[in-house]
Every structure is written in C-alpha cells, then in structure tokens.
Amino acid sequence: MTETNISNSTKNEKNVGITSKIIHQVKETAYKDAYTARELFKMNIHEVPxxxxxxxxxxxxxxxxxxxxxxxxxxxxxxxxxxxxxxxxxxxxxxxxxxxxxxxxxxxxxxxxxxxxxxxxxxxxxxxxxxxxxxxxxxxxxxxxxxxxxxxxxxxxxxxxxxxxxxxxxxxxxxxxxxxxxxxxxxxxxxxxxxxxxxxxxxxxxxxxxxxxxxxxxxxxxxxxxxxxxxxxxxxxxxxxxxxxxxxxxxxxxxxxxxxxxxxxxxxxxxxxxxxxxxxxxxxxxGLKVKFDKKAIIKKLLQLKSDGLSFEKAHKKITENFENAPGLTTLKTWFKDQSDSQTPSK
Known part of the structure; x- marks a missing residue:
C-alpha cells in the first residue's frame, strides 16, 4: 500500500487533529476496499476529515x-x-x-x-x-x-x-x-x-x-x-x-x-x-419566544381559501398580516386538521 503522503512541513506535527492546512497537503491515495489494521494505524490521520x-x-x-x-x-x-x-x-x-x-x-x-x-x-x-x-x-x-x-x-x-x-x-x-x-x-x-x-x-x-x-x-x-x-x-x-x-x-x-x-x-x-x-x-x-395566534390565523386562512387563493398566496397574505406566521407546511396541516374536524351539518 502507498501510505498517505504528508508534506515535510506537517510531518512534525504530532497529536493534533487534521486542519484545513493538512487537508490541502494530503495527496490522493489509490482507492482500496480493504486495509489491515496496521495500514490504517500508520496513516497520518488523527481526526475524521x-x-x-x-x-x-x-x-x-x-x-x-x-x-x-x-x-x-x-x-x-x-x-x-x-x-x-x-x-x-x-x-x-x-x-x-x-x-x-x-x-x-x-x-x-x-x-x-x-x-x-x-x-x-x-x-x-x-x-x-x-x-x-x-x-x-x-x-x-x-x-x-x-x-x-x-x-x-x-x-x-x-x-x-x-x-x-x-x-x-x-x-x-x-x-x-x-x-x-x-x-x-x-x-x-x-x-x-x-x-x-x-x-x-x-x-x-x-x-x-x-x-x-x-x-x-x-x-x-x-x-x-x-x-x-x-x-x-x-x-x-x-x-x-x-x-x-x-x-x-x-x-x-x-x-x-x-x-x-x-x-x-x-x-x-x-x-x-x-x-x-x-x-x-x-x-x-x-429561549425561542415564538407564539402564533393560531385561532386568528386559521380564521384568516379559511377566508382566503374561500376567496380562491392558493396556499402559497394565502401564506404570503398571512405573513404580511401577522407578526409571527407559521411556515407553509404548518399552514397546510392546520387547514387539513380544521377540515377534518368539521362534521357535515345535519
């Protein structure tokens, strides 16, 4: 096996992790799919790069x-x-x-x-x-x-x-x-x-x-x-x-x-x-003080959807109208949950 070659300036560095300086100086090693433990041990690599x-x-x-x-x-x-x-x-x-x-x-x-x-x-x-x-x-x-x-x-x-x-x-x-x-x-x-x-x-x-x-x-x-x-x-x-x-x-x-x-x-x-x-x-x-006015946001979302807006456009409108707005995926989940919870009127 050809061991990984390190330039002379880094051969004297002992017991240190690989830095970007060393990584730049590491020459390419021929690909192998198996090594002995000794071959691996003798490689001048101290931390996973x-x-x-x-x-x-x-x-x-x-x-x-x-x-x-x-x-x-x-x-x-x-x-x-x-x-x-x-x-x-x-x-x-x-x-x-x-x-x-x-x-x-x-x-x-x-x-x-x-x-x-x-x-x-x-x-x-x-x-x-x-x-x-x-x-x-x-x-x-x-x-x-x-x-x-x-x-x-x-x-x-x-x-x-x-x-x-x-x-x-x-x-x-x-x-x-x-x-x-x-x-x-x-x-x-x-x-x-x-x-x-x-x-x-x-x-x-x-x-x-x-x-x-x-x-x-x-x-x-x-x-x-x-x-x-x-x-x-x-x-x-x-x-x-x-x-x-x-x-x-x-x-x-x-x-x-x-x-x-x-x-x-x-x-x-x-x-x-x-x-x-x-x-x-x-x-x-x-420490992440994020509180959504979920009830008000859902009310606004239902109104926007009834007006024919897509989720993307509805999300943009909600972001403009509320200081803290959820992500698009969360908005879709809230809409689905709201729809699932509504039973047909008798």
Whole structure:
C-alpha cells in the first residue's frame, strides 16, 4: 500500500487533529476496499476529515432536510459557490476544499430557474471562470452511471442530489430497499473521495417538533445510512435555524443547539448571526419566544381559501398580516386538521 503522503512541513506535527492546512497537503491515495489494521494505524490521520467542519464529512453520505419552503436548495447552491471559489469558510464553519469542484443534480429546478438564481447568488465582482467549477445535471436517467463517468474524469469535493425522492423509485418505508439504494452512492463516495449530500423532506406534521433525525420522511433506514443529518427550518421572517440532528463524527459542542442564519432576499445568500438557540421540551427550543395566534390565523386562512387563493398566496397574505406566521407546511396541516374536524351539518 502507498501510505498517505504528508508534506515535510506537517510531518512534525504530532497529536493534533487534521486542519484545513493538512487537508490541502494530503495527496490522493489509490482507492482500496480493504486495509489491515496496521495500514490504517500508520496513516497520518488523527481526526475524521470534514469538508464543512462539524457538518459535512469529507467522504460519505449526508442529508439536508427541512420543510418544502425553508431554502434548502438556496443553502446548497451557496455552499457550492463557496467551494468553487476555494473559500476558507462557509457561514463561519471551516471549509476544507481540495478540488474546488461540485456536481449538482437538480430535479426540481430546471436550467432556466438555476440560471436566474445563480445570477442572484453570484457576485458580479467575482470572475465568471469560477462558475465552471460547478457542473449542473438536470436529467435523472441513469444518473448513477453518469455520476460514475463524470467522477472518473474530474475530481470533486461535493456531489449534491436535490432531491433524493425524485431519484428513488421504491417504497420509502421499506428499510432494506432504502438502505440498498444508498450503497451505490456510498461506493462512489469511497472510490472517488468526495462527499455526497442528499436533499430530503421531513415527514408530515413534524415541522413543529423539536429537531430530530426521526423527522425524516420515510424509513429509519434513510438516516441510518447517513453519517450526518442537518436540518434547516424557518424561524421568524427571514431567519432560519440550522441544526445537526445526527453527526457521527461531529463534536458535542456542535449538537443540542441551532445556528441562526439570516436570508438576504435581494441576493438569496445566507448570513450567520452571532447567536444560537438551545433545544428544550414543548415547541422544541429554549429561549425561542415564538407564539402564533393560531385561532386568528386559521380564521384568516379559511377566508382566503374561500376567496380562491392558493396556499402559497394565502401564506404570503398571512405573513404580511401577522407578526409571527407559521411556515407553509404548518399552514397546510392546520387547514387539513380544521377540515377534518368539521362534521357535515345535519
């Protein structure tokens, strides 16, 4: 076996975790699917390397989850741009890029939508050549084979699959089928040394639950195959809460709290606020003083729906009329609950 080579400047560093400096200096190692314990022991690796410190491991499978209107894709496009630029951090988390390249499979947004969104998110004072480092794929046909062909010819840091349910044709609740479907991605990740992150929705009626890996839609086998599960959820207005709900390699200091992000609507870019929100019982967060006037909101919602407005337009109106408004998914759940509770008049 050829051991991982580390430059002379880092060979003398002992008993320290891998830093981004070391990660940049690690040379590629020929792929193997089996090692002796001694070979593994002699590798100059002291901590599991991360692509995005504490959140996304450098290799393996991760998942970004949340309701359908919390800007998960926006978050991942911004991350992709930072990787392509070779930035040293993303939203205050250390970013350890090696190749400055991303493959992004988009199943919901087509080329026209991505074209417009990229123009918003990418600053005009940055060189356009950087955008060549992100490769968008819009066809899902034979996508695993296509991914393998692309990865043979170009080394990347991250592969984004947005969204996974559009790429899986089986039953979401069959654990063995779900776990088996992820193995092909896992093999590509190991073989080509890159991270895979899947966008996946949460289960019905979990939006108001505390952040949990169990909120994922479908079988427990989904989160079981992930090395990390990160949740993004709406807070008040343009605020979002970013939470590690599963992190096999993440430090405890990253868990049990949500990082507060602010979405800038003119640029569709997130900024991280200098605050965190801790978990607790009930609504799920300690110190998060969010109270909805549920009765008044439902009354307004019923009126707007009777006027023929879509849920999206009704949600916009409610957001404009109430200081604290729930997310779109919660609004739909409240409407359904209200409809189910009404019995036909006699």
């Amino acid at each position: 991360f692509l995005l410190d504490g959140l996304i491991p450098q290799t393996g499978l991760s998942c970004l989850t949340g309701s359908s209107d919390c800007n998960k894709s926006t978050f991942l496009r911004q991350l992709s741009l930072e990787i392509a630029l070779g930035s040293e951090n993303h939203l205050g988390f250390k970013l350890n890029t090696r190749h400055k390249k991303v493959i992004y499979i988009s199943t919901e947004d087509d080329f026209a939508a991505i074209s417009a969104l990229i123009k918003k998110q990418y600053s005009k004072d940055r060189p356009e050549e950087i955008l060549d480092n992100i490769y968008f794929v819009f066809s899902t046909e034979s996508h695993i084979k296509r991914l393998g062909d692309i990865l043979k010819s170009k080394k990347v840091d991250l592969v984004v699959l947005d969204t996974w349910t559009d790429l899986f044709s089986g039953d979401l609740n069959q654990s063995n089928k779900v776990r088996g479907s992820f193995e092909a991605y896992n093999e590509l990740s190991r073989k080509y040394g890159c991270a895979f992150i899947f966008v996946h929705h949460q289960g019905k009626r979990t939006e108001d639950n505390s952040p949990s890996k169990n909120n994922l839609l479908g079988s427990q086998g989904i989160e079981a195959k992930m090395r990390a599960v990160v949740e993004l959820r709406r807070d008040i207005g343009s605020r979002r809460l970013l939470t590690i709900t599963k992190g096999n390699y993440s430090k405890d200091s990253f868990k049990g709290k949500s990082f507060v992000l602010e979405l800038q609507e003119d640029t569709m870019l997130f900024q991280r606020k200098d605050e965190t929100v801790n978990f607790s019982v009930g609504y799920g967060f300690e």
